[in-house]
Amino acid sequence: MPVGTLATVKGVTASQLRDTGAQMVLANTYHLHLQPGEQIVADAGGLHRFMGWDGPLLTDSGGFQVFSLGDINRIDDHGVVFRSPRDGARITLTPERAMEIQMALGADVAMAFDQCPPYPASEADVAAACRRTHAWLERCISTHRTTDQALFGIVQGGCFPRLRAESARVVASMNLPGIAVGGVSVGEPVEEMHRIVRQVGPLLPAAKPHYLMGVGTLRELAVAVANGFDLFDCVLPTRLGRHGAALVGGERWNLRNARFRHDHTPLDAGCPCAACSRHTRAYLHHLIRSEEMLGKILLSLHNLTQLIRFTTAMGQAIREGCFAEDFAPWEPGSEAGHTW
Numbered sequence: 001m002p003v004g005t006l007a008t009v010k011g012v013t014a015s016q017l018r019d020t021g022a023q024m025v026l027a028n029t030y031h032l033h034l035q036p037g038e039q040i041v042a043d044a045g046g047l048h049r050f051m052g053w054d055g056p057l058l059t060d061s062g063g064f065q066v067f068s069l070g071d072i073n074r075i076d077d078h079g080v081v082f083r084s085p086r087d088g089a090r091i092t093l094t095p096e097r098a099m100e101i102q103m104a105l106g107a108d109v110a111m112a113f114d115q116c117p118p119y120p121a122s123e124a125d126v127a128a129a130c131r132r133t134h135a136w137l138e139r140c141i142s143t144h145r146t147t148d149q150a151l152f153g154i155v156q157g158g159c160f161p162r163l164r165a166e167s168a169r170v171v172a173s174m175n176l177p178g179i180a181v182g183g184v185s186v187g188e189p190v191e192e193m194h195r196i197v198r199q200v201g202p203l204l205p206a207a208k209p210h211y212l213m214g215v216g217t218l219r220e221l222a223v224a225v226a227n228g229f230d231l232f233d234c235v236l237p238t239r240l241g242r243h244g245a246a247l248v249g250g251e252r253w254n255l256r257n258a259r260f261r262h263d264h265t266p267l268d269a270g271c272p273c274a275a276c277s278r279h280t281r282a283y284l285h286h287l288i289r290s291e292e293m294l295g296k297i298l299l300s301l302h303n304l305t306q307l308i309r310f311t312t313a314m315g316q317a318i319r320e321g322c323f324a325e326d327f328a329p330w331e332p333g334s335e336a337g338h339t340w
């Protein structure tokens with residue numbers, strides 16, 4: 001899922017987004033609540049109409065942003081009180097409020113309001129966040145009443161296997177239409193993330209979609225798919241694009257680099273995106289060096305296309321029965337990275 005924080009994947013129109021092959025898009029409840037406010041989105045007929053995207057949409061609960069960006073006044077079992085970064089106003093977010101906002105936004109999937117502890121955190125602090133997350137999930141379920149919107153629960157538990165197993169058991173027992181794993185990609189070493197993915201993936205109900213939150217690097221996507229995950233979101237493709245970087249063959253290239261000045265070949269000859277099919281590295285280098293907005297847009301489109309092509313290739317490999325051969329043993333020196 002490309003990330004459309006403020007009801008826009010930055011710099012990309014809905015039809016361009018469709019052309020990248022993206023199927024589902026994520027938008028951020030926290031940001032949309034602050035600006036323009038969920039009532040305006042609801043008055044527009046919901047998020048799909050407001051942003052002109054007729055494909056599936058998911059909104060996060062706002063919890064992650066409150067805990068990572070918010071100027072927090074108080075966290076307790078009731079919810080979180082924080083100061084708006086826009087005007088300093090005191091805002092209270094509770095499980096009930098997070099559900100009401102997401103129901104007004106009207107995405108296809110709403111996420112439960114959870115407490116995502118920072119990394120590192122003590123086992124006692126993570127255990128407390130888990131207990132609260134589970135209690136809040138019950139309140140989310142009793143508040144959520146939209147029948148055409150699915151509610152997903154979130155497994156927490158940090159880097160503690162015992163807490164992860166307990167959280168997976170509790171959230172799975174709620175029998176929701178989908179289940180997410182949060183508290184990864186929050187600054188922990190990548191090996192630790194792999195360990196969590198390998199432990200928790202097999203514990204989740206097989207018939208439900210599994211969403212690994214905030215992960216979008218190729219190796220981590222492959223490890224997660226190998227462990228049964230289906231959905232991902234990551235700001236990386238568009239954030240890198242805005243900074244003049246391109247994802248090519250598993251590497252990150254800085255298009256400001258002088259080596260591209262005289263390079264009149266496509267960025268990636270095998271890529272069908274607008275940047276690669278119509279333009280050259282020298283042109284992209286020129287646009288980025290000149291601070292032209294088209295450069296950032298073209299690189300964002302290319303990076304989105306790369307990630308979508310990668311996940312599409314994994315899906316196809318699964319259908320053709322060659323995923324384990326092509327992607328799963330993604331060890332150093334493996335040929336797996338070159339088959340897509």
Ligand SMILES: [Zn+2]
Nearest residue numbers: 271273276302
């Ligand atoms: Zn491309």
